[in-house]
Amino acid sequence: MASHFPQAEVIEASLALAAERGGDLTPHVYARLFAAQPEVAPLFGKDVNDSVKGEMLAQVFDTIFDFIGPRVYADHLMRSHSISHDAYNVPPAVFLSFFTVVAETVAEVIGPEWHSEMAAAWQALLAEIAQTLAPA
Numbered sequence: 001m002a003s004h005f006p007q008a009e010v011i012e013a014s015l016a017l018a019a020e021r022g023g024d025l026t027p028h029v030y031a032r033l034f035a036a037q038p039e040v041a042p043l044f045g046k047d048v049n050d051s052v053k054g055e056m057l058a059q060v061f062d063t064i065f066d067f068i069g070p071r072v073y074a075d076h077l078m079r080s081h082s083i084s085h086d087a088y089n090v091p092p093a094v095f096l097s098f099f100t101v102v103a104e105t106v107a108e109v110i111g112p113e114w115h116s117e118m119a120a121a122w123q124a125l126l127a128e129i130a131q132t133l134a135p136a
C-alpha cells in the first residue's frame with residue numbers, strides 16, 4: 001500500500017503492540033488526557049457511557065492509519081475537525097495535543113518494549129500532524 005510516511009511500519013507495529021498489551025486504549029488515553037488537561041473533562045460531561053470518547057478515539061486511529069498510509073482524507077479531516085472542535089471549546093492547540101496524548105499512552109502501555117525507533121517515528125509523526133494543522 002502506498003505510504004505517505006517513511007516510518008509507517010514502525011507506527012503500525014507500535015499500535016498493534018499497544019492493542020495486544022493494553023486491549024482497549026480508551027480508558028488509558030482519556031485518563032491521561034484528563035490528568036494533563038482537567039479543563040477538558042467537563043466537555044465530555046454528557047458522555048456517561050463513554051460512547052463519544054470511544055468513537056472519537058476510533059476516528060483518531062483511523063485518521064492516523066490513513067495519514068501514514070494512502071492519505072486519502074486524513075489531512076482534510078484533521079483540519080476540518082480542528083475547526084469544528086473550536087466551536088465546542090476545544091482550541092486548535094488542544095485538538096493537536098490529543099495526538100501527543102495518544103503517543104504517550106502507546107508508549108506507556110507498551111512499557112519496556114517501547115524503543116527509540118518507535119519514539120523517533122512518533123516524534124516525526126506528531127511534527128507532520130502539527131505541520132498539517134498549522135495555519136496557512
Ligand code: HEM
Nearest residue numbers: 040043044052055056059060063078081085090094095098
Ligand atoms: C484534546 C482534544 C480533543 C477534545 C477535548 C475533544 C472533544 C470532543 C468532544 C467534547 C466531543 C463531543 C462533542 C459533542 O457531541 O457534543 C468530541 C467529538 C468528536 N471528536 Fe473530539 N476532541 C479532541 C480531539 C479530537 C481529534 C484529534 C479528533 C479526530 C481527528 C476528534 C474527533 C472527534 C469526533 C469524530 C467526534 C464525534 C464522535 C461522536 O459523537 O460520534 N476529536 N470531541
